[in-house]
Amino acid sequence: MDEEVKELMKYKLLFEKSPDPIVLVGGNGEIKMANPAFLSLVGEKADVVIGKSFLDYVVSEDKDQLSQYHKKRRTDPRTAPLRYEFGLLTKKGEKKIIDRTVILLPDGETTLSILRDITPYKQLEIQLIQAQKMEAIGRLVGTIAHDFNNVLQAIIGYSQLLLSKINKNDPRWNYVYQINTISNEAANLVKQLLLFSRKQPIETIPVNINQVIDNMKEMIVRIIGENIECKFSLDRKLREVEADITQIEQIIMNLITNAKEAMPGGGRLIVETKNLKIDKAFASMRGIEPGDYVMLGVADTGKGMDEKIKQHCFEPFFTTKKDGTGLGLSTVYGIVNRMKGCVRVYSELYKGTIIKIYLPQAKTAVLSSAKPEITDISPGGGKTVLVVEDSKEIREFLKEMLETLGYSAVFAKNGAEALEQAKKYPVDVLLTDIVIPGMNGYELARHLYALRPEIKVVYMSGYPKGVLTEMNVNYPALTDGAWSE
Template structure:
């Protein structure tokens, strides 16, 4: 049989085998006891079970993500168009708004499913974590209640990390929301940052971690704490200690997925009645932050007069995208696949400024189409879109640093901003060349 014994705040597991010895006198009866430390084996088995569970859910999430994202994009796109053309006094305005809100919730749910299964498409860059947290301060203060204090302790000499800024923001926000919910009567939340070197004591306690230099984000609360027996389950998808209807059980599993996909670690320390601490460690990088693209993101003028070739095999989605762009002043050419797009290109004598293409299509991929069109129309800007997961996008050879990409589902505003960003970056490249 097996027993668990707590030694120095760590549970060790031992397998005990009892065997009576034969060929001895009855009055000298003896028993052989063999005790084996099976802690490492138990931990490896648990890691394997967790990995298999995440892989199974990941395959399910990845399988439905493409179709769901296309449908959500259509729902959100048309609801945004309706709302933009409708007065708030209209009797149907609130109904259209509820459709849009439902679409947003559905999009968030798909994103969370992909995040914890580590299939979310990341667009990483070198980040100053301190600056990212400072930029979030106002938003975080709005999320917490008046009886909760928010403290910041940011290391002024903090290193940089290579990660998707939107995903790191989601990690911090989810942990702060989790801390807030753990303190219904109020308390303190602290967000701290710190450099961790390869010699740090954290590696002694957590031997599974690779010794290296990390940047740590720690979120602590003075809440009710987490029961020890529940701690191994808190990162499981759909596990929640909240009342029915108060949580999806995806908050911490989303954090776990993002951290793991970004090659980081997440450590939990919690004590009943005293509070909880989550430490997130991301590999430190030596690269400096590139500011070249910052100015592009500041341009929020969504209108344009350029000509855009839209290539999308989902008819309803293509029509919605064309309506979005036409409304904002763009001239539109459309095609349902790569072959049709090449025919449109051959028949059209006018300048085409941007190719907006789906990545995965029947017959010819968006990447292959873009390569062909770039030869015929040098200097054309290319923006890829997809509802598939990162595995498929990487397989198609899309996610290079200078590639412009937008994940489905998107809103008209998000698409408008991305198009302006792509066109401006293309113009900058032409000037430099």
């Protein structure tokens, strides 16, 4: 008998000291026993929990399913899963995601459940899926935007040519002017898409976000209007970040505009900055490196967002506004992600929204890259330009432009055609896209230098240097007029 008592005491000690919540549930669904870890999880005392239905701690959408499992486990145990996930509600109304393992005891009625709170892991999984989705959308958007940009540049170019040939008093001039203006607006939208997809080049310098906000204060106050109280809580010892000032301004304007539109009846807006040190735990959850960061926060007391909207708020073209483009927060996401920072959204329906942006502090001054020398080519003179471009729209526009400037122009869609044209015509200048079929523009120029050492070369591309490097298109060095590998 003493041995049985010792064995029971051992099991009781395991039950009470287990770090995982354990609960015994009777055939009628009432809780018969619960260990301290379970009491801590739900935030209740033992005298409240014992005798209460286990379903009282289950979220409404999962109650029916758990009730079915409870019945099946006692009538046909083989059809009830031994392990599954469900949503648990605490005394404070917090929702936890729980992994539950259920064991039917020998009496055929009572079950022993071992619970594990997997909420943090689920949140991390959701963030990972969202990041992967955003990355895939970014690649798709970047490809479409680049191709669409080629078409827009042709429209803008043709309209500019027309404007230069039509008298301003001609009624048609205004039509062309509107085409040019609207096309430029579309090009700006494409620019935002390229920012989101990380295909837009930026020049970074050490920037103090406080100074940017101070310079924008009057504009911010005018934008939000008189019915919104605005408060600035800025850390006056704020460190610098490596950034493009224009993009920091764009982030602030997008966040301020969103906050204003969330408070049509008025409210309160808070703009905050702070120096932070981010530890490994926080960094790993956000997909960034631990270290010193600057936090920019914008909080409003507006209508807020539910969980469904929050999951999609950074996607391009997703908007809840009647006349919104859906590019505001996606642009913010693209800029911040590119700067190796992260964005956090805290929002509850009808309680407001807080958006916090974390950017790495600048370590050293950033030197802007040296800009290539620009050769002044005077219009006219009968010189021949070999244009290599795979886009038909761009080729036709360049033909009009070059002929208007008094040049002869010959065209090729790829490197092989270009070499053939160079053998037929006395080419003075090569104007080539860098990314072309067959060989890249740099390789083409190297071959043409062998044919015509005196040729001048002008490169053009819709891709920034970083993307070209990723595509293994690197600028070759020149030594005394000869290419060196």
